[in-house]
Amino acid sequence: MKKFLLGTVGLIALGATAPALAADMAVKAPPAPLPVIYSWSGFYVGANGGWAQSRNCWNFIDAFGDVFSDGCRERSGGVVGGQIGYRWQFGGGWVAGVEAQGDWADLRNTRASLIDPFFSTRVKTDGIGLFTGQIGYAWNTSLLYFKGGAAVTSNRFSVLDTLTAFEFASFSSTRWGGSVGVGYEYGFAPNWSVGVEYDHLFMGNANNSFSVVNPIVAGAVNRISQDVDMVTVRVNYHFNWGGYAPPVAARY
Numbered sequence: 706m707k708k709f710l711l712g713t714v715g716l717i718a719l720g721a722t723a724p725a726l727a728a729d730m731a732v733k734a735p736p737a738p739l740p741v742i743y744s745w746s747g748f749y750v751g752a753n754g755g756w757a758q759s760r761n762c763w764n765f766i767d768a769f770g771d772v773f774s775d776g777c778r779e780r781s782g783g784v785v786g787g788q789i790g791y792r793w794q795f796g797g798g799w800v801a802g803v804e805a806q807g808d809w810a811d812l813r814n815t816r817a818s819l820i821d822p823f824f825s826t827r828v829k830t831d832g833i834g835l836f837t838g839q840i841g842y843a844w845n846t847s848l849l850y851f852k853g854g855a856a857v858t859s860n861r862f863s864v865l866d867t868l869t870a871f872e873f874a875s876f877s878s879t880r881w882g883g884s885v886g887v888g889y890e891y892g893f894a895p896n897w898s899v900g901v902e903y904d905h906l907f908m909g910n911a912n913n914s915f916s917v918v919n920p921i922v923a924g925a926v927n928r929i930s931q932d933v934d935m936v937t938v939r940v941n942y943h944f945n946w947g948g949y950a951p952p953v954a955a956r957y
Contacts, residue, residue: 743846743892746794751941753902754785759812759858761828762930765820765922766912773820773922780814784833784935792839800848802839808832808937817867821921824873825865832859833933835884835904846892848900856884856906862913862929864920874915880931882908890941898941906933 758781765773786808794800812830834857841850863875884907890900908931919925 753937753939755937757935765925782811806835
């Protein structure tokens with residue numbers, strides 16, 4: 706009986722001290738959230754829309770090589786279109802890629818001629834295309850990139866009667882040049898990203914002849930320069946094939 710009583714007292718004492726010992730033990734901290742890794746590699750397709758401004762300078766050159774300047778004019782308007790491309794992410798955060806972009810544009814301007822104000826010149830640009838390479842740097846779901854390559858514009862140039870707007874002469878021109886740009890893109894979902902981009906197009910000078918006699922300077926050809934600035938907001942869908950992987954949790 707004495708041994709039984711001593712054992713019972715010992716168990717009671719041990720039960721009383723157990724909570725205190727548990728309180729003294731260090732509590733294990735909850736695991737830290739796992740970082741998210743985002744890959745920019747793979748094919749993508751998307752849509753864009755925004756604003757553009759085109760600047761043209763007109764000169765007329767007669768048969769003797771004399772140049773008659775008819776001034777410069779600017780016009781701005783909306784653009785909307787799409788893009789398709791492929792990117793490679795390498796060396797950690799570096800990203801390279803190629804892209805084709807096409808936009809419908811509504812850029813037009815009509816201005817009285819400085820040489821003969823009875824006539825007006827009109828410029829209309831209704832299409833813009835870009836074929837570019839990209840190089841940039843990504844940090845997780847953000848991508849900053851620079852781009853450059855070829856550019857093409859679809860234009861129509863006209864000479865009008867200033868009072869009646871009757872079109873005396875016109876010609877259409879598909880012009881090729883170069884472009885440079887910069888953009889920022891943010892991946893807000895495993896397959897989706899949104900961004901903003903600025904592009905400058907260098908379209909140079911081109912000599913053109915109207916299909917009829919030029920009414921402003923008889924027998925002259927026109928030399929027209931063109932530059933375009935364009936700002937667009939872009940939304941892209943990234944495919945899960947061709948090397949693209951959605952954000953995944955890092956494993957330890």
